[in-house]
Amino acid sequence: MNDSSWSIFVVLLVMLSFILVGLRQKSRESQEYGFGGRYTGRIGGGAAIASNWMSAASLMGLAGIIYLRGYQGLAYVIGWTGGYVLLLVLLASQIRRFGKFTTPEFVGERYGSPAARLMAAVIAIAISVIYCVAQFKGIGLIFAFMFDIGYEQGVTYGALAVVSYLVVSGALGVPRNQQLQYLVICVAFIVPLMWLARKLGYFWLLPQFGYGRALTDLAREFRIDFTLPFAGDSLFQWCALCFTLMVGTGGLPHVLSRFYTVPNVRDARWSVVWGLFFIALIYWSAPAFAVFGRLLEARQGIAFTPETARAAADVITLKTALMAGLPGWLVGVLAAGALSAAFFTVAGLLMTGAASISHDLYYSFINPRASETARMQVAKGGTLVLAVLVLAVALNPPGLIAEITAVAFALAGNTIFPLFLLGIWWDRANRYGAIAGMVTGVLCTVAEPLLGGVLPGLASYFPVTSSALCGAPLVICVMIAVSLATPAPPEEMRRFLEQEVHGHLD
Amino acid sequence: MSRPEKSKVNLLRPKEGHMRDEVHIILAILFGWGVCTFGFQFLVYACRGTGTGSLLTRLTLFNLPLHFWFTGQFLPLWFIFLCIIFNIYADRISEYHSRRRDRSYE
Numbered sequence: 001m002n003d004s005s006w007s008i009f010v011v012l013l014v015m016l017s018f019i020l021v022g023l024r025q026k027s028r029e030s031q032e033y034g035f036g037g038r039y040t041g042r043i044g045g046g047a048a049i050a051s052n053w054m055s056a057a058s059l060m061g062l063a064g065i066i067y068l069r070g071y072q073g074l075a076y077v078i079g080w081t082g083g084y085v086l087l088l089v090l091l092a093s094q095i096r097r098f099g100k101f102t103t104p105e106f107v108g109e110r111y112g113s114p115a116a117r118l119m120a121a122v123i124a125i126a127i128s129v130i131y132c133v134a135q136f137k138g139i140g141l142i143f144a145f146m147f148d149i150g151y152e153q154g155v156t157y158g159a160l161a162v163v164s165y166l167v168v169s170g171a172l173g174v175p176r177n178q179q180l181q182y183l184v185i186c187v188a189f190i191v192p193l194m195w196l197a198r199k200l201g202y203f204w205l206l207p208q209f210g211y212g213r214a215l216t217d218l219a220r221e222f223r224i225d226f227t228l229p230f231a232g233d234s235l236f237q238w239c240a241l242c243f244t245l246m247v248g249t250g251g252l253p254h255v256l257s258r259f260y261t262v263p264n265v266r267d268a269r270w271s272v273v274w275g276l277f278f279i280a281l282i283y284w285s286a287p288a289f290a291v292f293g294r295l296l297e298a299r300q301g302i303a304f305t306p307e308t309a310r311a312a313a314d315v316i317t318l319k320t321a322l323m324a325g326l327p328g329w330l331v332g333v334l335a336a337g338a339l340s341a342a343f344f345t346v347a348g349l350l351m352t353g354a355a356s357i358s359h360d361l362y363y364s365f366i367n368p369r370a371s372e373t374a375r376m377q378v379a380k381g382g383t384l385v386l387a388v389l390v391l392a393v394a395l396n397p398p399g400l401i402a403e404i405t406a407v408a409f410a411l412a413g414n415t416i417f418p419l420f421l422l423g424i425w426w427d428r429a430n431r432y433g434a435i436a437g438m439v440t441g442v443l444c445t446v447a448e449p450l451l452g453g454v455l456p457g458l459a460s461y462f463p464v465t466s467s468a469l470c471g472a473p474l475v476i477c478v479m480i481a482v483s484l485a486t487p488a489p490p491e492e493m494r495r496f497l498e499q500e501v502h503g504h505l506d
Numbered sequence: 507m508s509r510p511e512k513s514k515v516n517l518l519r520p521k522e523g524h525m526r527d528e529v530h531i532i533l534a535i536l537f538g539w540g541v542c543t544f545g546f547q548f549l550v551y552a553c554r555g556t557g558t559g560s561l562l563t564r565l566t567l568f569n570l571p572l573h574f575w576f577t578g579q580f581l582p583l584w585f586i587f588l589c590i591i592f593n594i595y596a597d598r599i600s601e602y603h604s605r606r607r608d609r610s611y612e
Binding site: 074212229428501 | 514516517520521525531532535536539543544547548550566568569571573574577578579582583585586588589590592593596597600603604607
């Protein structure tokens, strides 16, 4: 078998095993644990957080952006891990005590405004769509690689595969086994890396440290200084990107709702620690792929021009494995890990997005008397509409995987993060402030593409991938000013915050 | 109806009891988070071209230049450490306050 047929074989095997394990788990759980599913402890909860987080951006985009931009790319590593600190200390226990499961529900309840709830739902769906575009790009690239076809075809087949997976798993009612998924994704990323390090003659037991010598070799043999800080970008750009990804993590709807799957606040908090550790395992490894990729390219005399590098960046993990001559089945394992991460992220986001269309838009606004069946049909239709929308954008992707994902984080950091932060920590924040804040947040996110031509000076403070460094504080100020200028929120909500969310132990 | 206008829930003016203790540890963790993440980048930037700057970029740890190691490897570890510290303290203050509230706990 050649490399591509090996990867098709391994990918099919992995996907099938997920469905089979899911079905087995389902039949066992309904006998032993009832329908609530089983609690897997703090470590299991952490693995679920990590598997929920892992996507094409972590497994393909991260190595790609570091390969392309060196030290600047580390802003992604820091942003996507440091955000969990913010999330843990500022929001995790409090939103759990608040007791609302989704972003629109929280906003609707806290700010007591159907309009704010509707806006939050639309924003959350927009974030999911942008996030999915990046995943579709990843899926398209892997399909193109596996079947040796063009990118457009790859992404179309990928979309078909995702929708069929949703239909099949929905029809069979397969639960996701997130612990198993994390294990597969992690092993599929790190074992090929160890093999790679061993093949290149570096310390392979911990390639996360072993790539240090490859960096030295790169500098010595080819005079490529990969680690030069702030070479092509400014300090502001680094910090803006890093901060945006951090507050975006704190505002990403599918990350926030994870805290409800653990039975108590204390276990929820500790599972974040484990989750962060599992995420960091992947993030310590991703730069190694980037460095090995650059080294192999340099050794094989492949020129590093901006255009070719940008084209190669998102598939650099697979390309590196091929250049090093890794066995075909191992390249397949690498592809299967990245593909399943992207696949399950998309499946989860499309399903929650469609549920939000059905519940928050259709049922709450358009037809409050809709029957259960009608709402179900809207949800199914919504999944398809979202998938087609995402596919349409992904056919001509506007940037690298990590960059597209960063835009979703910027939108989340500019809108949802301030809503939650002030909603939890300031009882005076009211619905007018929330609505004004969301409008400002959306404007900040689109400032660069919108105002770049007219007011380039102003737009440069809101780079499209990193608008939240200036955006989030601005939104918070707007929310405070508007809230103070308008009537206070209802007394019951203020008392609830004081007594239940912050005074449960007084 | 005689509620004072002053907010009772405010991150910057926490009410006494559990909330105040919780806010103190939150602010301490956020300080550690901000200084190490952004403070270090400022340091690297400010020291470019100086003796300290070349020390930061020439000294190596695990064959990685110090600044690259600090950002790429140490900071994620630091975040995990911060989360552990936060959880230990949060567990401790919630135990303390639930014992105060409910003597039967002892």
